[in-house]
Amino acid sequence: MAVSQRRVRDALTWLVIALTAVPVGGAVVLALVHGDTPCILCWAQRTSMALIALVGLFIVRYGPRPRYLGTVVLLATWGVFMGLRHSSLHLARDIGQGFSAPFFGMHTYTWAGLIHWVVLLSIGVLLFLLREDRGESWPKEPGRASRFAMGLFVVVAAANAFQALATTGPPPFMGQADPVRFSLDPRRWVWGNEELAGRLSLRGSWTVPEPDAADLDPDPAHGPLPAPPELPITGWERIGVPLYGALSGLAHDPETDRYLAVTDRYGVYLLDGTLARTLHHVTVDPGFSIDLSPFAGAAFLGDTLAVLSTNKSYALLRADSTADEALEWRHFRETDGAMRELRLGRFATVRARQMYVLSLAFDPSADELITVAVPSPRHRRLVVSRFARGDLMLSSEFEPRLGADLTLGGDDRSLAEYVVVGAVAEDGLLYALSAAYSTLLVIDLGERTVRAAYAVPGLEQPVGLAARGPQLLAAQADGRIAVLERPGAWSPTAKE
Amino acid sequence: MEFLNFVLIAWTAWLVWRRPDREGRAFGLLIVSCLLMALLFLVGTHTSFVPGINL
Numbered sequence: 185m186a187v188s189q190r191r192v193r194d195a196l197t198w199l200v201i202a203l204t205a206v207p208v209g210g211a212v213v214l215a216l217v218h219g220d221t222p223c224i225l226c227w228a229q230r231t232s233m234a235l236i237a238l239v240g241l242f243i244v245r246y247g248p249r250p251r252y253l254g255t256v257v258l259l260a261t262w263g264v265f266m267g268l269r270h271s272s273l274h275l276a277r278d279i280g281q282g283f284s285a286p287f288f289g290m291h292t293y294t295w296a297g298l299i300h301w302v303v304l305l306s307i308g309v310l311l312f313l314l315r316e317d318r319g320e321s322w323p324k325e326p327g328r329a330s331r332f333a334m335g336l337f338v339v340v341a342a343a344n345a346f347q348a349l350a351t352t353g354p355p356p357f358m359g360q361a362d363p364v365r366f367s368l369d370p371r372r373w374v375w376g377n378e379e380l381a382g383r384l385s386l387r388g389s390w391t392v393p394e395p396d397a398a399d400l401d402p403d404p405a406h407g408p409l410p411a412p413p414e415l416p417i418t419g420w421e422r423i424g425v426p427l428y429g430a431l432s433g434l435a436h437d438p439e440t441d442r443y444l445a446v447t448d449r450y451g452v453y454l455l456d457g458t459l460a461r462t463l464h465h466v467t468v469d470p471g472f473s474i475d476l477s478p479f480a481g482a483a484f485l486g487d488t489l490a491v492l493s494t495n496k497s498y499a500l501l502r503a504d505s506t507a508d509e510a511l512e513w514r515h516f517r518e519t520d521g522a523m524r525e526l527r528l529g530r531f532a533t534v535r536a537r538q539m540y541v542l543s544l545a546f547d548p549s550a551d552e553l554i555t556v557a558v559p560s561p562r563h564r565r566l567v568v569s570r571f572a573r574g575d576l577m578l579s580s581e582f583e584p585r586l587g588a589d590l591t592l593g594g595d596d597r598s599l600a601e602y603v604v605v606g607a608v609a610e611d612g613l614l615y616a617l618s619a620a621y622s623t624l625l626v627i628d629l630g631e632r633t634v635r636a637a638y639a640v641p642g643l644e645q646p647v648g649l650a651a652r653g654p655q656l657l658a659a660q661a662d663g664r665i666a667v668l669e670r671p672g673a674w675s676p677t678a679k680e
Numbered sequence: 681m682e683f684l685n686f687v688l689i690a691w692t693a694w695l696v697w698r699r700p701d702r703e704g705r706a707f708g709l710l711i712v713s714c715l716l717m718a719l720l721f722l723v724g725t726h727t728s729f730v731p732g733i734n735l
Contacts, residue, residue, distance in 0.1 A: 227682045228721035234689055235714055241696050242710070246703055259714065266721055272731030334697035338690055345686035358681040358720060379724050388728025390735075 189321045192313050193244055197329045199306060200240035201336060207299055208234045209340040211292075212347055215366040220284060221351050222292075224359030224379050225270045229296035232263045234341060236303050241337060244330045247319035253307065260303040267297015394477070395494060395540045395558045397605050397619040397645060398661070404639030407621030408597035409590060415624055415638035417658075419667040424460030427451055427663065428467055428518075433491070433544065433606070434648035434659035437484040443650070445659075446479040446491050450517070454489065454503055459665070464503045467518035474528040481544025481606075482648070483553060485573060488526065490553065492544040496533065498576075500526040531555065535581045536567040543616065543649070547609035547629070552579060556604035556616055564600040568614065568627065584625075587633045599625075599634060606649025606659065615670075617649040617658055624656070626671065638671055681720055688713045 211230055214220040222230060239256045246252070270293040274282045282291040290298075315321050326334070351366060352359045353375030364374050385391060404412060423431065429449025436443050441457035454464040470476035474497050481492035489501040507524045515525040533539075536557035545554040550570070557567040565583055572579040584599065586592065592599075602618035602625060609615075613635070614627040622643045626636040640658065643666060648659035651670070658666040688709055695706040722729070 224682075224724035225721060228717050228724065231682065231685055231689070231713070231717040231720075234686070235710065235717060238689060238693055238696075238710060238713075241693060242703075242707070245696050245700055251707070255710070255714070262718060269725055269729075269731045272733045276733070331697070334693060337693045338697060341686055341690035341693055345683055345690055348682035348686050352682045355681050355684045358723065361724065382727040384726050386729050387735075388732055390728070390732060 187313050189315060190323050190327075192310065193323055194327065194329060196240055196310065197244050197327070197333050200237045200244065201329070201333045203233060203237040203240070203299070203303075204333065204337050204340050207295065208237065208344065209336075212340070212343045214287075215347050215351075218285065219365040219367065220292075221363040221366045222359065223283070223361055223363055224352075225266065226284075226293060226296070227348070227352065227359040229263065229266050229270065229293065229300075230344070232259055232266065233296065233299060234344065235259055236263070236300075237337060241330075241334055244333065245326060247322035248310070248314055249319065253311065256303065256307050260300045260307065263300025264297060264304065267293065267300055271297055389538055389562055392538055392540065392560045392562055395480075395542055395560075395603065397542060397603060397647060400603055400620040402619070402622045402643060402645075404621050404623055404641060407618075407623055407639075408592050408594075408599065408601045409623070409637045410593040412623060412637040412639045415640050415668055415671055417640065417642050417666045418669055421459060421657070421665040421667060423455065423663040423665070424458070425453065425455065425462045427453065430647075430661045431659055431663050432478060432480050432647045432661070433482040434650045434657065434665070435482040435484050435544075435546075436650040436652050436657065438651075438653070442484075444482040444484060444489055444491075446482045448478040448480075450476065450479060452479070452482075452489065452491055452501060452523075462520075464520050464523050465518075466501070466516045466520070466523045468499055468501075468525075469515060469517050472514060474530060476528075477540075480540075480542040480647075481555070483544045483546040485546055485553075490544060490546065492531075492541065492555065494540045494542060496531040496536075496541055496555065497529070498531065498544075499528050502526055529576055531569070531571055531576070531578070533557070533567070533569050533578055533581060535565065535583065536569050539563050539565070539567065542603065542605040542619075542647075543607040545607035545609040545614065546573075547614075549612070550609075550629075554607060554609050554614060556607055556614075558603050559600040564598065566599045566602060566604070568629075568632075582632045584627050585633045587628070587635045590634060590637060605647050608649050608651040608656065610651055615649060615651070615656060617646055617656075619643075619646050622646070624668070624671070636671065640666070640668065642666070681716065685713055685716045685720070688716070 357375040428451040429447030432448045433446040443455040445453040450468045477493040477495040480494045483490045504524045539557035541555040551573045552570045603620040604616040605619045606617040616625045624638045628635045645661045650657040656668040692709040
């Protein structure tokens with residue numbers, strides 16, 4: 185392209201002036217006028233923009249040497265990462281929320297990410313316009329604008345050094361995560377090194393292992409509730425049809441005496457009351473549209489079948505002999521031709537955020553679906569989440585308290601040690617079966633308390649819970665089903 | 681530490697502006713500033729190096 189190298193240099197000079205004056209110099213003005221103080225991450229982003237402008241001065245002064253161009257690309261790439269990392273703290277917040285004040289409708293950390301991206305773009309344009317003469321045609325002497333840019337930069341860098349001294353202190357002090365308002369009064373200056381605290385981690389609170397119910401202590405005597413009364417297994421049944429994958433959830437529909445079984449390989453089976461005949465089955469395609477992790481829970485919503493993944497994504501299905509097999513091909517890897525996918529979605533939670541689930545229940549009296557979160561080393565909570573069936577949005581959420589008749593085995597014990605793998609809601613109660621310590625928790629949904637707990641010795645890797653009249657059915661991964669008599673006086677119409 | 685870094689940056693710019701013959705020293709200071717900037721960002725994010733979002 186026939187553009188003189190002097191013009192390219194002049195354009196670059198004005199870019200350097202703009203970068204120096206607006207984000208790097210303007211930030212000092214914001215401090216003086218509005219008391220705006222950057223956090224440690226803002227400081228790094230501002231420093232990076234200053235360094236990019238400085239490399240621009242190197243190019244203006246010495247020519248477009250490869251090491252200068254490489255340095256700018258490295259700085260801009262790092263700056264885009266910094267912008268993403270920093271903005272990720274706030275991007276998912278609600279409308280208008282953020283850190284510190286917005287600037288022309290965007291918060292400063294977002295601007296910094298955008299500016300670094302524009303720098304990358306500018307470097308591409310600069311490379312496009314450079315002549316392939318190893319800089320021989322580059323002007324040897326800086327022009328008036330170039331000298332102005334250098335002088336301006338020194339002044340702006342010195343102003344930033346002063347602000348940094350006031351707000352972050354001399355070495356070894358450094359920037360803070362939550363700094364105080366800028367002041368010229370030294371009595372208001374706060375210096376510290378609290379950013380050095382905390383353990384190293386790649387993903388922080390997102391470091392959550394996928395739940396593995398096979399790796400839990402099944403002994404009820406080791407649980408947080410000492411010596412709960414025993415609920416004996418009164419019989420065994422078995423799913424009599426071959427399943428694709430291991431059983432991972434079970435539900436029973438009292439209206440039609442049908443069972444809904446799901447597997448960890450996305451199999452969904454509608455079984456008759458004998459558990460020995462498959463009425464319908466599909467294998468859901470987990471990679472199409474919404475990402476479905478292995479299925480972990482099942483529930484009947486009338487004639488709608490709800491299946492839940494460990495990552496709280498769900499699929500709603502319905503048996504339908506008129507289903508269009510060609511249309512459903514995109515949803516199912518395998519189908520008997522009589523099942524429809526109604527909807528895929530994701531449950532959004534608040535207290536149970538960043539936690540997996542292994543259970544799903546449906547409370548017909550409240551018309552709500554219920555999940556119980558699986559505690560992890562990062563998030564030690566037992567959270568019951570309820571979702572309105574109408575819009576499948578969160579309607580309430582709570583951490584159950586301990587009932588008046590229960591006590592923990594020590595100050596260091598917690599209900600969050602239970603790992604609920606199956607749940608049933610009936611008559612205002614949530615029966616939640618924990619694979620850890622083989623314990624059945626009875627949670628009062630109205631009072632939000634654990635009313636009772638029962639040890640169920642003899643279970644081997646339970647994965648689900650269903651209700652059948654006065655009985656509870658604890659499903660195991662191997663397809664066997666332990667029959668339990670429901671604790672307390674149960675009747676089909678009255679609450680316990 | 682941010683104060684130190686901006687002092688280094690101002691010094692580097694001054695060399696480029698007023699002592700252009702000391703290009704090597706200026707570039708060395710620039711690299712030191714870049715590394716210090718990256719280090720300070722990593723200190724500020726050491727409890728979660730990657731963005732706190734679904735990956």
